[in-house]
Amino acid sequence: MKEISGKFNQHDVNIAIVVADFNDTVTRQLKEGAINTLLKFGLACDQINVYHVPGAFEIPYAKKCPYY
Numbered sequence: 001m002k003e004i005s006g007k008f009n010q011h012d013v014n015i016a017i018v019v020a021d022f023n024d025t026v027t028r029q030l031k032e033g034a035i036n037t038l039l040k041f042g043l044a045c046d047q048i049n050v051y052h053v054p055g056a057f058e059i060p061y062a063k064k065c066p067y068y
Helices: 024-040 056-062
Strands: 015-020 048-053
Touching: 015 024, 015 056, 024 048, 048 056
Parallel strands: 015 048
Antiparallel strands: none
16 A cells, blocks of 8 residues: 655645535535535635535536536
């Protein structure tokens, strides 16, 4: 197993989280966990963008949308 470590520089970073709304019971908790982890590591709320898509098949296409 390869293990890589380093320093995390959160100052010049923007994070996008894409969430499928199909199974909201599961994806809501995953989204909240991801956001809480990013905030714990020092990111500001305005550095985190959450995008919702209808289901899992649309997740790869969210990156191609000009609004994202």
